[in-house]
Amino acid sequence: MLSNVHNFRWDIQGLRAIAVLSVVIFHINPTLLPGGYLGVDIFFVISGYLILGFIWRDLEQNKFTLSRFYSKRIYRLAPALFAMVLATSIAGYFILLPNEGVTYIESLFSTLLYFSNFYFYTQSDYFNTAMEFAPLLHTWSLSVEEQFYILFPFILLFIYKIKKESIIYLLIILGVLSLVLSQIFIHFDQNSFAFFASPTRFFQFIIGGLVSIGVQKNTFSKIVNDIFGFLGLVILGISVYFYTSYTPMPGLNAIWPSLGTALILYSGLNARYTRLFLSNPLFKWIGNASYSIYLWHWPLIEKRIRQE
DSSP: OOSSGGGOOHHHHHHHHHHHHHHHHHHHOTTTOTTGGGHHHHHHHHHHHHHHHHHHHHHHTTOOOHHHHHHHHHHHHHHHHHHHHHHHHHHHHHHSOHHHHHHHHHHHHHHHTTOHHHHHHHHOOTTOGGGGGOTTGGGHHHHHHHHHHHHHHHHHHHHHHHHGGGHHHHHHHHHHHHHHHHHHHHHHSTTTHHHHOSTTTHHHHHHHHHHHHHOOOOOSOHHHHHHHHHHHHHHHHHHHHHOOTTSOOSGGGGHHHHHHHHHHHHHGGGOHHHHHHHTSHHHHHHHHTHHHHHHHHHHHHHHHHHHO
């Protein structure tokens, strides 16, 4: 995201707003937006676009350091997560049954150590109604992102030092391998390991990264970029409406929401109408608060479900 205030990517904040609203609506009432869980897929592509782009530009300017990168991630993500976990733990002490408390403590440690995606994989399917009573279930996607943050700086640093001119080809190879792995696991373990695991999700981050690194200059006209942006919104709209909990994910089915997000990211500042739509004041506010909204929405919804 560009630092210049005039070039700030408010369209990305709008995308974040769409992503978090989709997830929240799905968790409140899945019948309203059966594919709303795809908001997480949108977040993954956005993260790949921003993080891989940032790392590569810093490497090119000879100012990238692992310590600086990780300190910024911790400073941005950890305080809000710890606040949510603390509040949820206090509430859980009074609400959860003894056997639920043991499970919660296990999920708590896995969340704080960023491997809750693998922990929840061992518990049940994401869409299983039994998972409605797991207050930290939503942190699985944060663990996937954190595992991406841990691994990919080293991958890009290695590529840059060995053969930086091959970055696009090597990322494509990694992305294809991740996609193939995802599709294979869908057939053996539908909507479980492939859904939760980071290696089967990395191709979505890579799609965003390829847009950021591989397409340095957008030479298309504003009309063409408007078409790209509009097409991206249409693809996302169709996906979140027609996908359901029975749609095998991620695998090949994840290509469509990932592609829709990538089109919007690519058209970016050059798409007039898409940018105006995504940059409206409401989306700006929701986009800025999207991380906090995502952190708090599920514990609050889970509490309401429990009371009912």
